[in-house]
Amino acid sequence: MSFNIIGKKIPKKDAPFKVTGQALYIDDVELPGMLYGKILYSKYPHARILHIDTSKAEKLPGVKAVITAKDFPPHFRIGFMKDNPPLKGTKVLSTRDEIAAVCAISPEIAEEALDLISVEYEVLQGIFDPLVAMREDAPILHEEVGSNILKLPWRLVCGDVEKAKKESAYVVEDTFTTQWVTHCCLATSGCVAYFDVNNNLTMYSNTQIPSLAQNEFLEALTALGLRNRRVRIIQVTIGGGFGSKLDTYPYEYIAILLALKTRKPVKIVFSRDEEFFATSPRQCTITKISQGCDRDGRLTFREVEMILDNGAYTSWGATTPSVMMMPISSLYRVPNVKYTATCVYTNNTYCQAMRGYGNPQATFAIESSLDHLAEESGIDPYDLRIINANEPGEITPQGFRVTTCGLKECIEEVAKRLNWKEKRGRGLKKRGVGIASLIHVGGGARVYKSDGCGTIIKMDDFGKVDVFTGASDIGQGADTVIAQIVAEELGVPVEDVNVIHNDTDICPWDVGVHASRTTFVAGNSALFAAKKIKKKLLEILSKLLEVPPEDVAIKNGIAFSKSDPQKSIPLARALRRIHFTTGGSMLMAEHFYDPQNENLNKEFRGNLSAAYAYGTHGVEVEVDTETGKVKILKYVAAHDVGRAINPLLLEGQIYGGVLQGIGYALSEKMIYDNGYLKNGNFLDYKILTVRDVPPVEIVIIETNEEAGPFGAKGIGEPGLVPTAPAIANAIYDAVGVRIRDLPITPEKVLKALKEKNKG
């Protein structure tokens, strides 16, 4: 295929707005008469609330409302298991528990009012370890649930693992643990809630899920006695999402209630402090994994038992096992699979979606264990992976129908660039190489009943195009990719395509930005809408140029006859011709696209995604055995992306993913001490800075996925999935120690080296 715009490195459409400060972030939203909301959080991770006295706060001049749990309907709860009251009235279960909220004419007065609220607690013993929480004698945190173990059905069984284990030539077993890490969005979370005279709600928000949030808030309005109302979500510029805004939070319901009480717009924007402790991180996991292979290195089984620290309440974190099943069942060909996951309430922070949605945790276990198996079986880790690599046409045990699959090419390309055969297993200069691969959804993921996205397109008299998309641009460049897709199809310059994505009143429904689905799903939606316009255009142009429609081409806003390019007309002129006449028309089209993928059934089988993304990362490290410090000398990330719509943005996604993955592997960790976050700031939380950035080589493998827009698959998340195991494997190759607990800090490496030397 030859393209005009697809495949071009086009800078992000929103970049000029962001660098000049013209982009409107939630903090920039100012409405007439707006009030500022602030939240009082719990002093203790576990306590009974005996009494709340808000009287002093209410009397503070400038304070317009103070609310506590009693202002919400008694049984109103939010979250995946509806276990989270937006304000806690009788008991707190974590230090991020919301107890009261205030709104005032200035943020300073609101803050001052919080200090005037006195809360009497009866402190209870906290449980901060899921293994402790699972004990029979552990105090129950949610009495209404009756157990600290969540009633969630995470259990996947394919084939006969027991039998396969017995028949395997080689078997390994390991336990891996991962930490809490947070999204570190540079713009903090926030909203402005506002009721109009009809009691319809407008929410300015940086949500990643405008359509689903709309639904949740509608339910909240119903609970508040406002039936059959409208909710409008106006999505402002989002300064980072990474999954952190995939669920609604108590602060949003608090803002809604404050707005309803005061009849004024109420803004709540998190401080950096709150962004660290009151948003929901990636959940920490304890993973016991066993894998085996036959004499030829063919994988025979994979068995995984996982425990997840659910924290005090339940958000999407508890559902990540549904995605972890994907690599467990389908990364490399493995005929027998067993996976169980247990989510456990503790008095820790509760967890949410984060880029990769469980996949990094699972892949860390799988790919670390695979290297262990390679060692056990005496097969080169590269060869073991090539032997078992997925291939196009395959149907995995979980029922994924693999269409395109460039996994082998990714492994080969990474090994080549790492100079694998030369470097592997030498341990020279304490240097080593490691690789790890990934599978991820690349064609949407039917986790909700709809995986769809709608698009409306209209063209004006100047050939300019407005595209209303359900998609959300959270910084990944969705607007630019959608503009390219539409521009390619219509033959107009990409600058002439304006993408509107920010308003539920205007934009069609979309399930939200997650699962690396936007390029695939929103891209297809835009493409199909554009095709409808194109069809009309070709008919019109065919008449104007007096040639058959199939002879008409459009490029750069000029339509011409392919067979006789002298015959041409500017698109804008053609559009005016059909517009400015009796019975005239203007070109508009709409399309709702929902991919051909499936909800997993009760046994968690089904073709979750319409296409799958693959990739392999390879890394060469040098370990300082004096300090335990790991230095990355070379990093290669090869990804099967179907088609690179915009290599610039695509590389940006991979690059950003890799860096986030390196932070996950080596340095990032939210340190909780008995329920209190100890490093909730950018000084103590070790996100990578520009000084920590290693060279990253990106390899794009194009497999031209038939179901994707111009052949593309999703690439938003994969970049961080195999990073940690690739690094862990390289460290093992360098100095012979395997770190099974993330992050791989110098302290852990040193300790392991010491133990190894002892042994």
Add this chain to the structure above:
Amino acid sequence: MSFNIIGKKIPKKDAPFKVTGQALYIDDVELPGMLYGKILYSKYPHARILHIDTSKAEKLPGVKAVITAKDFPPHFRIGFMKDNPPLKGTKVLSTRDEIAAVCAISPEIAEEALDLISVEYEVLQGIFDPLVAMREDAPILHEEVGSNILKLPWRLVCGDVEKAKKESAYVVEDTFTTQWVTHCCLATSGCVAYFDVNNNLTMYSNTQIPSLAQNEFLEALTALGLRNRRVRIIQVTIGGGFGSKLDTYPYEYIAILLALKTRKPVKIVFSRDEEFFATSPRQCTITKISQGCDRDGRLTFREVEMILDNGAYTSWGATTPSVMMMPISSLYRVPNVKYTATCVYTNNTYCQAMRGYGNPQATFAIESSLDHLAEESGIDPYDLRIINANEPGEITPQGFRVTTCGLKECIEEVAKRLNWKEKRGRGLKKRGVGIASLIHVGGGARVYKSDGCGTIIKMDDFGKVDVFTGASDIGQGADTVIAQIVAEELGVPVEDVNVIHNDTDICPWDVGVHASRTTFVAGNSALFAAKKIKKKLLEILSKLLEVPPEDVAIKNGIAFSKSDPQKSIPLARALRRIHFTTGGSMLMAEHFYDPQNENLNKEFRGNLSAAYAYGTHGVEVEVDTETGKVKILKYVAAHDVGRAINPLLLEGQIYGGVLQGIGYALSEKMIYDNGYLKNGNFLDYKILTVRDVPPVEIVIIETNEEAGPFGAKGIGEPGLVPTAPAIANAIYDAVGVRIRDLPITPEKVLKALKEKNKG
């Protein structure tokens, strides 16, 4: 036909927002960093500008920019004849001429800065009378034009007037004059102009013509060197239009230039003062009219010669003769017609569109003259009108194809309600009755190359509907009417339809709100889009209910089988069923409607509108012969509206029109004294107040226009068209004096009574 929602008196959707102050008017728009612009107007109606010194103003702290003519491209002009530079550099031609403009951090500083600008003038002799301006020896105001008479082609000739005049049994000739009146919008004019980092312009505006203004501003950007840019018009709540915002004004270009110079949002909102003198009123006319009839009262010819005071520059006022032709050629059956109009530059204010667009001036002459002819021929004015009334199926001399026409019924109904036969010609108690009729465009008016309007509709999972319309709601209730049309077609409650009309990025193209076209054109556009949705809906519901599509009905959001109403499903549930499934869909549709009407050809013939509105007003007055004061005892307005979509709003339109018409007839006048407006405030400008409001009886005649949405025709303007002649005719009937010069003030009545008594 039976309707659920059409024909219901549904309150305006925007009313709650307006009465609670939640509606966003232009004055309410506040953007970060916004500056305030102010304009310096000419001190003299006619002068050469020798020198402008802005240096002191520039130095005033808080002033961010000062601009004069030299900041615009040298030949940049605006307006219908491109004769109006937004800032005047060498010569001023009226006291509203803009000479310089300032923007500053507050309106007060901007105002202060204006005082610091010194302008040196050479005062020239002003011309304030078009008859004087037409003289050969008059100084030429626009040297580049070479004449004070505009080169405009207003000349309509149908049949042979000279011959007909000779053959007529009765002939009358009169000269009528009309005054300047202004729109008196309660929200003054204004805009906020803002350039983004890509040099694309956003204009918050209360324009009536978002799509055309967008085009004009694009041209301005091109002139300013910004090629191929985007202009986005965000239409705020409009506090009255009446045609005053049908053209762009210099202040808008001034705001644009100030915004470009400062890179900040610049707001210019008129003071009430400016609203009076710097917006463009209804043009004043001198009309010589002659009509004749045969012995049976059948009209034989109508000859009209008109002179219009064009003022200093040319806006739409100069084009009103194109609409005046309509009543002149087609109000009552008249076979021979001749009409010429001359627009003349003077040093007065320049004129614009105002409700009726010339029709009130023409109809005042026609209907006053007709009563004269009735007297001359001895035929009762009622009978004369019935004899000549238009009828369905008629094609008028100008080529109008009359489809529905309830004129006869209107005349009869008014006469009946006035008790015409009893009251007419008695002069008892100085009371008299008068009637006058109207024809107006009722199915759009192709004055521009497109008369179209686009609509996009989407439905959500709750059965709620968003309608993006090109139409503008300027207070007439377009949103409500469009919501009713869509709700009727889709079978949903009208509250569930949200109409979005305020943004050129979002809403499809529309030629603007004028010519009483919105209900007809935008209504049809919305209806056709809704029909597309309905078709899809019926297919879906047919499957779900297991009945044929033609057996499905939807009412109040519930779909059911007509033959077996037990079979039913809430619409919302049906929508969710088709949405929440693999390959699911959501309902959206778009339609661009352009009516089957014609641009007038060079001889001004053609079927200007797809339907015509008719009406008759009747009035009983009492004249105080001591004071000359006219009291309206009874007022009846009968209108053929095709179909009353919403009788409440429709009556509001007629009621408002009648009151504006009574003001026009009896009290309103902009008093200009040698180019200076003397009564530019609500104390001295005699608009009707609540104390002046007479009882108005409204009669709705429904003729079910096939081309209209559910049978409707336009009714925005007709309400004021025949008011003045009906009153003038009644005064004549009461006291025997005919006032030919509007407004009919007590002074004029007294003077006429005195002259009559002398005579």
